[in-house]
Every structure is written in structure tokens, then in C-alpha cells.
Amino acid sequence: MLDQPVRYLKGVGPRVAQNLARIGIATIEDLLFFAPRRYEDWRYPSPIAKVKVDDPQADDALVFGEVVDAKLNRASRQRSVFTAEIRDDSGRVEAVWFNQPFLVSSIQPGKKIYLRGRVERSKFHGRFELQVRDYLLQNGGKPSILPTYPLTQGVYEKRLRMWIESALEEFGKNLTEIIPPPIRTRLGLLDRTTALKQLHYPKTFEEGEFARRQFALEEFLILQLALLLRRSLFHTRVKGIAFEVSEELRQTFLNALPFSLTSGQTQALVEIEGDMGMPHPMNRLLQGDVGSGKTVIAAYGAYVAVRSGYQAAIMAPTEILVGQHRVSFEKFLSPHGISVVVLTRETKGKTEVLKALRSDEPVVVVGTHALIEENVQMGKLGFVVVDEQHRFGVAQRVKLAQKGKRPDLLVMTATPIPRTLTLTLYGDLDVSVIPDRPPGRPVVQTNAVTEEKRNGMFSFIKQKISKGHQVFVVCPLVEESEKLQLKAAEKYVKELRLIFPEIHIGLIHGRMKGADKDKAMSTFRSGEYQMLVATTVIEVGVDVPSASIMVIEHAERFGLSQLHQLRGRVGRGRREAYCFLLGDFKSGDARKRIGAMTKWSDGFQLSEVDLKLRGPGELEGTRQSGLGKFRFGDLLRDAKVLLEARKVAEEILSEDPYMRADENRELKKEILKKYGDTFQFGRLQ
Numbered sequence: 001m002l003d004q005p006v007r008y009l010k011g012v013g014p015r016v017a018q019n020l021a022r023i024g025i026a027t028i029e030d031l032l033f034f035a036p037r038r039y040e041d042w043r044y045p046s047p048i049a050k051v052k053v054d055d056p057q058a059d060d061a062l063v064f065g066e067v068v069d070a071k072l073n074r075a076s077r078q079r080s081v082f083t084a085e086i087r088d089d090s091g092r093v094e095a096v097w098f099n100q101p102f103l104v105s106s107i108q109p110g111k112k113i114y115l116r117g118r119v120e121r122s123k124f125h126g127r128f129e130l131q132v133r134d135y136l137l138q139n140g141g142k143p144s145i146l147p148t149y150p151l152t153q154g155v156y157e158k159r160l161r162m163w164i165e166s167a168l169e170e171f172g173k174n175l176t177e178i179i180p181p182p183i184r185t186r187l188g189l190l191d192r193t194t195a196l197k198q199l200h201y202p203k204t205f206e207e208g209e210f211a212r213r214q215f216a217l218e219e220f221l222i223l224q225l226a227l228l229l230r231r232s233l234f235h236t237r238v239k240g241i242a243f244e245v246s247e248e249l250r251q252t253f254l255n256a257l258p259f260s261l262t263s264g265q266t267q268a269l270v271e272i273e274g275d276m277g278m279p280h281p282m283n284r285l286l287q288g289d290v291g292s293g294k295t296v297i298a299a300y301g302a303y304v305a306v307r308s309g310y311q312a313a314i315m316a317p318t319e320i321l322v323g324q325h326r327v328s329f330e331k332f333l334s335p336h337g338i339s340v341v342v343l344t345r346e347t348k349g350k351t352e353v354l355k356a357l358r359s360d361e362p363v364v365v366v367g368t369h370a371l372i373e374e375n376v377q378m379g380k381l382g383f384v385v386v387d388e389q390h391r392f393g394v395a396q397r398v399k400l401a402q403k404g405k406r407p408d409l410l411v412m413t414a415t416p417i418p419r420t421l422t423l424t425l426y427g428d429l430d431v432s433v434i435p436d437r438p439p440g441r442p443v444v445q446t447n448a449v450t451e452e453k454r455n456g457m458f459s460f461i462k463q464k465i466s467k468g469h470q471v472f473v474v475c476p477l478v479e480e481s482e483k484l485q486l487k488a489a490e491k492y493v494k495e496l497r498l499i500f501p502e503i504h505i506g507l508i509h510g511r512m513k514g515a516d517k518d519k520a521m522s523t524f525r526s527g528e529y530q531m532l533v534a535t536t537v538i539e540v541g542v543d544v545p546s547a548s549i550m551v552i553e554h555a556e557r558f559g560l561s562q563l564h565q566l567r568g569r570v571g572r573g574r575r576e577a578y579c580f581l582l583g584d585f586k587s588g589d590a591r592k593r594i595g596a597m598t599k600w601s602d603g604f605q606l607s608e609v610d611l612k613l614r615g616p617g618e619l620e621g622t623r624q625s626g627l628g629k630f631r632f633g634d635l636l637r638d639a640k641v642l643l644e645a646r647k648v649a650e651e652i653l654s655e656d657p658y659m660r661a662d663e664n665r666e667l668k669k670e671i672l673k674k675y676g677d678t679f680q681f682g683r684l685q
Helices: 013-021 028-032 101-105 157-171 181-187 192-200 205-237 247-255 263-276 294-307 319-336 350-358 394-401 419-425 451-466 482-499 514-526 560-567 588-599 603-614 616-622 639-655 662-679
Strands: 038-041 061-074 080-087 092-098 112-121 128-137 145-148 283-288 311-315 340-343 364-367 381-386 408-413 430-434 445-449 470-474 505-508 531-534 547-552 578-582
Touching: 028 157, 038 205, 061 092, 061 101, 080 101, 080 112, 092 112, 128 157, 145 157, 145 205, 157 192, 181 639, 192 205, 205 639, 205 662, 247 294, 247 319, 263 283, 263 294, 263 408, 263 430, 283 294, 294 311, 294 319, 294 381, 294 408, 294 430, 311 394, 319 340, 319 364, 319 514, 340 350, 381 394, 394 408, 419 639, 445 451, 445 588, 451 470, 451 547, 451 578, 482 505, 482 531, 505 514, 514 531, 547 560, 560 578, 560 588, 560 603, 578 588, 588 603
Parallel strands: 092 128, 283 408, 283 430, 311 364, 311 381, 340 364, 381 408, 445 578, 470 531, 470 547, 505 531, 547 578
Antiparallel strands: 038 145, 061 080, 061 112, 080 092, 112 128
């Protein structure tokens, strides 16, 4: 019954149903579970005489009075103004509605009415008027706390409330319970019918919030069960490659390294090695802050795969990062006689590379999106790494994995993710975290610099360059035209050459050919350039240990995560490192971002700050997951609810791994209904 189209509800019809569809209401169930965005208190109207334009309540005034006069003025068939004069014992005000001519039949002289809206001085006659946002006609009782909903053109608050009330009356009785009774009792949850009534018609604000959190727990629980089931089924029902792993193999690799691993790196290596030795495919996320040393762990996975006779593929989002990985993987693997080849759209000798990949030759290939082109075939692909995975969609990741027969998959990110987002976006993956940094690496000293202090900063940089320091200067792409962006960067290089006439300054940007980018970067890495002006093309993966100063122009235009990534390009050697954030930090958000950057160096701490500043909406883009948005849950304010849902999901599956018990039947139905396609639960019987 709840899947019945909403157009069949009394008072809706096909045209209104089209409008409702724009806000996600297609069925009766969608209407019943349409979450209020907030609640308003209608219990305490102000006397009309006390509501003034300069009053703090003028933007959201609430008054009550009698309709003295009402009339409709039409400018055209599409445009109209309906006005009504309202009075109480203290005074009068003119109420105004735009483009709602149907009000003529309901708002008439003699009616008692509550009005909510903005008080302004009329441009035409100079008197106060109330531009009405919402109203209630008095029908015996007094109004209380009412919900407000997200709206769209053709859908008005009053009518939406009426349709929800009608749906509750007709379909809201004795709703099927989803959460098993023992859990509902333990958590003190309401039955769903009562919770829905409290959601839409709470007697107190606390009642409405309790109901919202209950439904947030429901949808979080369904998601967490889906993710955990996917992981469990992947481990138990999908056959993969059981690689040959041993203490001797590991020590051979470690003994050839020019450094010792940190405790975090060692733990991650052991976890990945354990996965690779299992007969099911690895499906793991490796998280680590910038400079934490994820690449050597990925290189170990490639080493294990090749030693077992398989191929390994590493996909990175930019040619610069591919070049960086080639250097790093060769450094770690060449002592063991393992060759590393590169595949991008500009790779020279592409035919030979493709031929090597088609064979059974155990080789490591590092490449861009070119790896997933149809003409690329890999004869024995066993290990896949997707670096900076948030730059790739799920489909691209799967396409690369499909080049082999269920290879082990490691996705890596240098963008620290708050725990609530990790559970939501990567709850189906096993997660390894490298929380520490290699010993001896300095904390980058970060300073906010305003325009009047620019010359002082340049003087400081000149001193450091004279002592062998190298400098990155990052310019944001602020113009709409790529040509203008390049022109601005080239102009800035000329200005810097006048300021620093004694040094060599290079330029790198996104429109350069791959070979030219490699040349610019290698020239900088060799020390021939003391300064490199760059766009955000250097944001990830660039490793130049001698670079110790980062200058970010117009820093207020960057997000917190991006600023942290850029800062991570320096401080990768042993000498002291500096990051200068230049810009105009007058806006509140900019001050908070820059303040966080100067206070915190830990990326995981900054990720929590970023979540609070931006909210989860934007940050959820870290994975093209297809999960959709939550109706009730909010990853920022409902972090505890999410963690509770994860705990409950683990408890349920510990007792009923495939959810075959009768008490879990409804939960299982909801999982299949919501995530069946995304998580491929067709075999969950």
C-alpha cells in the first residue's frame, strides 16, 4: 500500500504529483517519511502594534487577528497580489501574498487568522506590511508547534501538511516494524506509527527531535547492515588469489629499504599481507595523512603479487603523480629485479608496454585512466592499487579490477576522512590507517599573511633560498577561461622574476603536455629551478624533499582539505619547512579555515574541522558511491547515532550472519529494496 503513487491521494492528482516528484515524493511512503527541515512555534503571537521593521523579530513575525478586508489584484494571468487587512486590539497590518489567487475563497472578512512572515515598509504607500510566508485559519483550537518542509514551485506548506495528515490518517496506522522488538525495547524506541505522528505533529520540540533521531537510526542501520553484509559475502562467497606470503619474503623486502617503517606503516603492511594470503579478494582502504608513507606499503603489495607470478597495476589521477609513482616504485622494487612500466595517453613505446601487459609476464604498471581503455589487456593481473581514489568513480575502479580475475584491490587516499564518513562511505571495505609520520620530518610552520606583509615574506624567502631552500608558489585558477588562467600565471612568473632576479623560476600548469610537466618537475627536483610556480596540478603526490617553502596565493579561495594537501608538498625532507597563506581573510569561513591551518598540522584533526565547517553534504563527494542522501540522518550532528547503528548492525550479524531469522526479515527486505542493486545482494537468501 505504501508504494502506491502519491497522485492517487485525495487532493493531489497528476499535475501536483509532478511538482512533488521534484522534492523526492513519488509514493505514499515518500510522503509519510518526508522529513521536516525544522519546527516553528505558533503558540505565542505578538501584538500587531509591537512588530516593527527594525524589530529583531521582523524577519519572522507571528501575529494573530481578524480579517477586516481582503482583495485580489491581478497584473496578468500568471502574476497576482492578494492582500488582507488584519487587526487585533493593538493595531492593524496589511498582509500580502504573491501569486496565490486561490486564497480568495478561504481568507475572507470576519475570519480569525494566524500569520507568519516578514515585516517591511511598503514601497507604494509607506505603511507597514507583512509579506506572508505561512498562515493558519483559526478553527476552534489554538495552533502549537508545526513542521516546515523543503518546498518547490507549486507545492505550498499548508497543502503539504494537509496531504501528510491525510496520508497518516489513511495509511499510517499499524506500520510494519523494521527494527526487531528486542532491539527496539533496549533502545527505548517508539512504534513507527507513533514516531511518525511525533515527527509531523510534535507537542514539544524534544518530541520532534526524538522521532527524527529514531528514523535516522533506522536508515543508518539499514546502510550499515548493507555494507557489512557486502563485506561478509565478499569474503565468504567470492574466490580470489591466495598469494604466497611468508616472513622470509617480507624481511627480504624490508631489508632492502633505505629506511625503517613506522609502527603505523608496519601495522598496515601486516594487515595487507594477511589479506593477500587469503583465498578471497582483498578489498581494503589505506588511509594516511600527507607524507605518512603509503606508497611503500602499496609497493610491498605489488612485490608480493609479482613474486607469486602475477602483475600489479597502480592507477593515479594525474601524469605528474604517475611519474612520481614510477620513481618511487622503481626505488622500492628494482633491488628485487622487478621492472616498472608506465602507461598514459602520451607514453612512448606504448605498443611494447601493451604487449608486455597482454603476456603473462609479472610486471608492475603505473598509469592514468589509460589503464582502463578497452585496448589494454592484462594477462595475469593480481593486484590493483587506486591512488587518490576520490578522483575516480566506482565504475572506473571496477573497470580496472575487471582487467584481471578478481584481483586484490587496495584504494589509497591522502585525504584524511572523519570516522563517521569512513563508516558511511567505506563501511564495506576493510580499513588500514597510518596515523604517524616518518621520524625526522619537521612540522611545517604555517603563517597567514595579508597583502601589507607580502614584502616581508619575500625578504624571508630570499634568505632561505640563499641557504639552499626551494619554493613552491601556488596560484588558484580563478578565471573562467583557461587561457586567461594561464596568462595570469605567466604574468605572475614575470613579476616574481623581477622580485627574485638572482634565481631560476619555472612554471607548471594543467595545459602543459605530459613530457613538459615531467621536464619542469625534474628540473625543479634537480635544483636547477629554485622556485616553481604551479597551479593545483601539484596538489597530490608530488615529492620533492628539497622543497621546504610553500606559498599559496589567494588562500581564502581554497578549501581546508586542499590547503592541507598543498602544504603536504613541503616538509618531506629533514630541514625546517614553511607554508605561507596569502589572502583576504575577512569572511568568517575563511578566517576559520586559515585559523585551523595555522593551529593544526594533523590531517585527521583538520578533517573533523572541515566536516564542521562545510557539513557532510560536500564531503560525501569523496566517493561516487551511489548511496544517495539520507532523509533523516545528518553525519555531523548524528555521529553518535551512526556509531550506535554500526554497533547494532554488528550485533545482529554476529547472531544471524545472513539475516535468515524471522525477526530480521523486514530489515532484510529494506536492505534489498534500498541497496539491492548497488550492493548486489541478489544471492543473499
